[in-house]
Amino acid sequence: MAEKLREYEGLAGRWHSLRDDWRARRDAWREENPAGFSGWFKEKCFPTGGGPExxxxxxxxxxxTRELVRVSxxxxxxEFSYAAETAFVSPTLLKIGVEHxxxxxxxxxxxxxxxFLTPVLxxxxxxxxxxxxxxxxxVLLMSLGVVLGLILVPNGENWGYAMGDQRPPEANYHRISSHRTSARSGPIDFRENATARGAVINETFAYDDDGDDDDENLRSFVPYNNSHPWGVLFTILGTVLLDFDADACQSPxxxxxxDVTVPEDHxxxxxxFTVMAGLGGFLGYALGGINWDVTFIGEMLGGHVKAVFTLITFIFIGCVAATLTSFVEMPLDAVEARAADVRSYGALDRRDADADAPEEYAPFEEAPPEGVEASLTSYLTSIVYTPPSIxxxxxxxxxxxxxxxxxSLYFTDFVGEAVFRGNPMAMEGSRSRELYESGVRFGCWGMxxxxxxxxxxxxxxxxxxxxFGxxxxxxxxxxxxxxxxLLMAVTKHKVxxxxxxxxxxxxYSTLFTMPYLIIAHYHAKGTFExxxxxxxKISTQIRGLGTDVALxxxxxxxxxxxxxxCMGAVxxxxxxxxxxxxxxxALAFLGAVAATQVVYLDL
Known part of the structure; x- marks a missing residue:
């Protein structure tokens, strides 16, 4: 008994010690940051102090490694947002009447x-x-666009109703939901191709309640006009914002x-960076695979799709905040002030490093041509006039x-049709349609x-x-x-x-890493050919690292x-x-042939 008492007191003591330590840290942080979290975040990301000092x-x-993880x-x-986009955007558009x-x-x-816009950015x-x-x-600007897209896509239909779109009538009917969306508004027409298009027409029709293909147990419903002009507008706007900004955000x-790493760390x-992307995709698809409808989170947030998008929105904000607060950038004015005799372009000019910078991490050399100003015009010109290596x-x-x-865009359809022998155009509830849906779900595991x-x-x-080089x-x-x-096309098997x-x-790891490593190598050596x-051969053209990465x-x-x-016609x-x-x-093979002609220098 005495031993148990001492053990309990030991645990309680440690708990009180940790609590007191946390309170002390919290109080100290509050003294150092009187402006609160928002002020800390602003100062951490965008310090108000002068540049050179x-x-x-x-x-x-x-x-x-921890710092690189935070930067990435x-x-x-x-990638979390990509997972939500590829899994739910198409069903959401079909649901509100957008045809394939x-x-x-x-x-x-x-x-x-x-x-056209990404290289300019x-x-x-x-x-x-x-x-x-x-x-x-x-990064911050593109991230705001992603967040707006994550909000618009799952809520576009409801916002459309608020703007005057006709709501579907209340109806009690048996339904088999798509694997990617937890609800479809309105009744479902079972005539040829209607379900595949997500269309509902303006006349009375019936639904087979027991799920088979006979004509028993048919139930009639009141028709409605499945037209959501405002909902379609908001959802498409959200899709474009999400797709464009998620891609564009990666370049900066x-x-x-x-910029914030030495060449040895590139x-x-x-x-x-690629590991973090892979983990984001893996966890994002897993998050979308959970049936949130049966959880209190799904009920609280309004269903499966809204739950996934809401969770991913908060995850995305947290990830971006971690990157933005990782390292303070050197403003371009500060770069030029520290190296007034040499103009900076592209990657950060590390020639005139701080006095306390270790000698072994001396900045790389890059020599812009004399008499040429590294202006926005020269950067824009470099988009058109690129060296053969780029x-x-x-x-x-x-x-x-x-x-x-x-x-990434068509794989699940291939699995549903070619591997599982399903038919997306078949009636919902039929054997062919169930095989297709099973194949699509199985394809998600492959992704x-x-x-x-x-x-x-x-x-x-x-x-x-x-x-290996x-x-x-x-x-x-x-x-x-x-x-x-090629082997997947030949075998067409689940394994x-x-x-x-x-x-x-x-x-994916190769295309996410290799071209940018090579570009960074070009800029580190000031050589493109x-x-x-x-x-x-030393370059005679001013080129920006951000421009080439975006290009x-x-x-x-x-x-x-x-x-x-083209793919539909193919x-x-x-x-x-x-x-x-x-x-x-075939395209990957052509890419491999093209990669043999890339200028690698000594990389």
Whole structure:
């Protein structure tokens, strides 16, 4: 008894000690930050002190893994939002009456805007003279767009009702819900193709209550006009904001990572960036797979879809906040003040490092041509006049993204039709429709495995580059994916869906890491091309790191636009969704061929 008493007192004592320690820390923090959390956040992200007198020694030292994780946290939040977007946007649009044919145009809006606007935003960040730095203002701006999109998509229909859209009549009917959405407003027409389009027409019809294909137990309903002009407008606006800003946010976030790390940390930083992206996708798909309808959270937030989007909104805000408060950027004015004799462009000018910066982490050399001002005009001009090394890198990334978009946007449909032999056009409740829905759910597990594979492979890619060289890793990663998709097209088996999806993770990690590592290497050496004899040639053109990162990143928009326009015709011509993975395999092979022509210097 005495021993138990002493044990209890020991636990209680430790608890009181921890509580007192927490209170002391809280009080000390409040004394140091009288403006509260909002004031701390503002000062942490955007210090009000002058440029040159602030301490920027943290920029010139090696970063710990924990610090790299924090700098990369924003992309994890982006991947969470991607998971919600790919899982729920299409069903949400179908629910409010947008047909499949028009939905293709919706998905084409964002890439059409992003392809032209993203490189411009990159140039603006290179020349940004904000006292908050060059990259974080753009990360914050794009993040606000993502948050607005996450709010609009699940609430667009209700906002439409508030603006005057006709509400569906109250009806009591048996329904089999889609695997991606927990509710469909209004009755369902079972005539040819009506369910697949999510359409409801204006006449009385009946529903088979017992779920089979006979005509017994039919129940009539009052029809209504399934037209939601305001709901469609809000939802499409949210979709475009979410899709564009999530893609566009990655460019300044990646440039910020490269800016605040020394060249020796670039490979490790980019691999950490990709690990965080893979984990975000894996957890995001898992979050969407939970049936929130049966939980108090789902009931409180208004259903499965709203619960997922609300949770991901808070997760996204937390991830972005972690990145924005990680390291203070050196404003462009401060860079120029510290190196008045040499103009800074692109990556942070580390030539004139702080006096206490270690010698072994001396800044890299980059020599802009004399007499040329690093202005916004020169950055914008560099988008059009790019060296061959950047052009071939863009072409390689275009093939890579086209191959990946084939998988990410159309893979679950391939599994539902080609692997499970289901039919999305069949009546809801029929055997063919159930097989298709089962296949789509199973395909989501494959996509979850690809995200996990991406995270795992990214932890090894730095070592692989050090051992085999960047060229072999780049080309090899694309060939692995090409082979995996080819085998998946040939086998069309459940096991292949899971096993070969791991090759998609290898590919995603490769395209997320390699082109940006190569760009950072170009800027670190101030070289973008070599002579005929293989010697490095000093660049005579001013180029910005943010501009080049955004230029290569913009290939994702072009890839998505091209596939949105062409893939439907390709599948129709082939007569099978197996064409999706077959095309992905072919495009990845073309990417591998293009990667053999990339200028790697000594990387």
């Amino acid at each position: 602030l301490d920027y020694s943290h920029i010139y030292r090696r970063k710990t 946290a924003a992309v994890m939040g982006v 044919g028009r939905m293709t145009l919706v998905w084409a809006l964002s890439p059409l805007i992003g392809f 990159g140039s603006l960040s290179d020349g940004c003279r904000s006292r908050w730095g060059r990259r974080r203002p753009f 976030a990646r440039a910020y990572l490269l 490979a490790r930083g980019l691999s950490t 052009r071939i890198l863009c072409l390689t990334n275009l093939f890579c993204w086209m191959a990946h978009v084939c998988y 979850s495995m690809y995200s996990l594979s991406c995270a795992c492979y990214s932890t090894k890619i730095e070592k692989l580059i050090a051992k 960047a060229k072999k890793v780049y080309v090899g990663g694309l060939l692995v994916y090409s082979t995996g998709m 292949g869906v899971i096993v070969f999806s791991w090759t998609a993770g290898v590919m 070599t002579t005929a004899s293989g010697e490095e 290569v990143s913009s290939m994702v928009f072009l890839a998505q636009f091209v596939l949105s326009v 599948v129709s011509a082939a007569g099978t969704t197996t064409a999706v993975v077959a095309v992905a395999s």
